[in-house]
Amino acid sequence: MIIQPRTRGFICLTSHPEGCAENVKKQIEYVKSKGQIVNGPKKVLVIGASTGFGLASRISAAFGSNAATIGVFFEKPGTEGRPGTAGWYNSAAFEEQANAAGIYAKSINGDAFSDEIKKETIELIKKDLGQIDLVVYSLASPRRTHPKTGVAYASVLKPIGQPFTNKTVDFHTGVVSQISIDPVSEQSDIDNTIAVMGGEDWKFWIEDLKAAGVLADGAKTVAYSYIGPELTYPIYRNGTIGMAKNDLEATVPVINDMLKDINGVSYVSVNKALVTQSSSAIPVVPLYISLLYKVMKEKNIHEGCIEQMQRLFADRLYGSNLSLDTEGRIRVDDWEMREDVQAEVAKLWEDVTSENIEAISDLAGYRRDFFNLFGFEFDSVDYTLESDELTTVNSLK
Numbered sequence: 458m459i460i461q462p463r464t465r466g467f468i469c470l471t472s473h474p475e476g477c478a479e480n481v482k483k484q485i486e487y488v489k490s491k492g493q494i495v496n497g498p499k500k501v502l503v504i505g506a507s508t509g510f511g512l513a514s515r516i517s518a519a520f521g522s523n524a525a526t527i528g529v530f531f532e533k534p535g536t537e538g539r540p541g542t543a544g545w546y547n548s549a550a551f552e553e554q555a556n557a558a559g560i561y562a563k564s565i566n567g568d569a570f571s572d573e574i575k576k577e578t579i580e581l582i583k584k585d586l587g588q589i590d591l592v593v594y595s596l597a598s599p600r601r602t603h604p605k606t607g608v609a610y611a612s613v614l615k616p617i618g619q620p621f622t623n624k625t626v627d628f629h630t631g632v633v634s635q636i637s638i639d640p641v642s643e644q645s646d647i648d649n650t651i652a653v654m655g656g657e658d659w660k661f662w663i664e665d666l667k668a669a670g671v672l673a674d675g676a677k678t679v680a681y682s683y684i685g686p687e688l689t690y691p692i693y694r695n696g697t698i699g700m701a702k703n704d705l706e707a708t709v710p711v712i713n714d715m716l717k718d719i720n721g722v723s724y725v726s727v728n729k730a731l732v733t734q735s736s737s738a739i740p741v742v743p744l745y746i747s748l749l750y751k752v753m754k755e756k757n758i759h760e761g762c763i764e765q766m767q768r769l770f771a772d773r774l775y776g777s778n779l780s781l782d783t784e785g786r787i788r789v790d791d792w793e794m795r796e797d798v799q800a801e802v803a804k805l806w807e808d809v810t811s812e813n814i815e816a817i818s819d820l821a822g823y824r825r826d827f828f829n830l831f832g833f834e835f836d837s838v839d840y841t842l843e844s845d846e847l848t849t850v851n852s853l854k
């Protein structure tokens with residue numbers, strides 16, 4: 458099968474196995490180039506391990522610290538005539554590379570919100586690893602079925618209180634337009650978003666892992682959050698998703714209490730805005746990211762998921778200084794939020810139009826990162842060749 462990108466809005470319906478493998482390989486090479494993480498994690502569970510920050514966390518642990526990893530995710534293998542999801546190919550490639558390097562790696566594909574998958578994961582930990590010393594929680598999902606009640610929640614991305622009007626871009630065409638998003642009309646929209654993206658499921662995971670005795674003394678757990686600039690506050694931090702992030706962050710002391718007797722600790726790390734399957738779905742944010750990339754690349758401080766997660770592990774979680782903020786959060790969005798960076802982005806934000814966007818933003822970089830997520834637009838991959846899809850699919854599990 459020859460696989461080409463097929464997009465619908467901010468979704469890409471196809472993924473390229475060899476391109477995804479190339480993406481993983483580049484991330485592994487980056488982590489190796491940074492050297493071993495001193496006193497890094499040894500046995501790691503990554504929930505949401507197949508794409509974005511979770512995949513980068515898994516690669517940082519495995520290739521930066523020789524850690525055994527179990528990855529949980531929700532992905533689809535290819536079927537006849539139809540490619541699988543990028544996260545499936547990423548994970549297949551990751552396992553192949555880890556195995557070749559003699560590093561333990563196994564994956565569980567299923568609904569991480571369910572009790573069944575938690576149980577299956579715990580059994581695998583018991584069987585193969587005994588105990589784990591790090592749990593990374595990196596789920597991003599538009600829906601969650603509650604494991605205790607069976608209620609299905611859908612999250613929304615909306616402002617709260619008043620409509621939000623601002624610039625946005627169609628990153629395929631470069632057309633900049635005004636978008637107006639109506640605020641939530643019911644409290645339930647906020648509650649549902651918290652139910653999906655808040656901290657309850659993280660807490661459930663840690664509760665179950667703890668009760669099963671599979672968390673090692675001194676175990677750490679980390680989940681990811683975002684703050685961003687004031688211009689996206691109405692749609693992000695002060696919107697429905699921001700309420701879910703508040704809830705996630707408020708779960709830290711709850712988990713710390715649970716882990717006290719095993720000397721465990723939990724953190725939220727506030728990460729940088731990056732192109733992932735999840736962030737491309739948020740209005741206004743892709744335009745902000747395009748301008749941010751331009752400014753950060755010019756200042757030589759641009760990072761992708763892998764640079765962020767390698768730095769989180771090496772300098773913060775397992776480094777000499779967590780540099781927590783006043784709310785107790787780890788901040789690897791520190792360079793994004795630098796005053797000089799934000800001042801320049803704000804200025805460009807005023808100026809940006811459909812006419813000048815290619816010149817004053819890094820829309821080209823945004824687009825390339827987007828297609829890279831699905832294994833496309835890597836120079837080293839020949840996209841005119843047939844994809845050896847079945848070989849790649851069979852290599853996972």
Ligand code: NAI
Binds near residue numbers: 508
């Ligand atoms: P992503 O979409 O790349 O990754 C989501 C992961 O969750 C994938 O591995 C997917 O398979 C898994 N997943 C989704 N639903 C699942 C389910 N029901 N069961 C099992 N696995 C499931 O997203 P991204 O961007 O890496 O997000 C991860 C975390 O980082 C989120 O909490 C997000 O809010 C946060 N974050 C993202 C930023 C960004 O700019 N992309 C910035 C700062 C934080």
Ligand code: NA
Binds near residue numbers: 505506507595596
């Ligand atoms: Na992830």
